[in-house]
Amino acid sequence: xxxxxxxxxxxxxxxxxxxxxxxxxxxxxxxxxxxxxxxxxxxxxxxxxxxxxxxxxxxxxxxxxx
Numbered sequence: 001x002x003x004x005x006x007x008x009x010x011x012x013x014x015x016x017x018x019x020x021x022x023x024x025x026x027x028x029x030x031x032x033x034x035x036x037x038x039x040x041x042x043x044x045x046x047x048x049x050x051x052x053x054x055x056x057x058x059x060x061x062x063x064x065x066x
Contacts, residue, residue, distance in 0.1 A: 005031035005055075018048045025052035032056060 006024035008017065015023060017040045024032050032054055034045065049056040 003031075005029065005033040007033045007035075009033075009035055017045065021045065021048045021054065022052055025054050030054055 006020075006027075006029040008020045008024065012020040012023045017034075021032055030053070032049055034056070046056050
């Protein structure tokens with residue numbers, strides 16, 4: 001089975017970032033990918049992914065450690 005993440009730089013652009021995380025989880029993605037999350041503090045994005053039972057993948061330079 002393929003393991004895919006939802007790249008939120010391209011998906012659900014009509015929604016704010018935290019709602020895009022929820023939208024990805026609602027359609028079955030278990031991981032989301034962010035490259036430019038500058039509008040939202042990283043810890044807030046991480047908290048939202050955890051709340052939606054998803055993993056958060058940042059660009060390496062922006063990695064958030066647990």
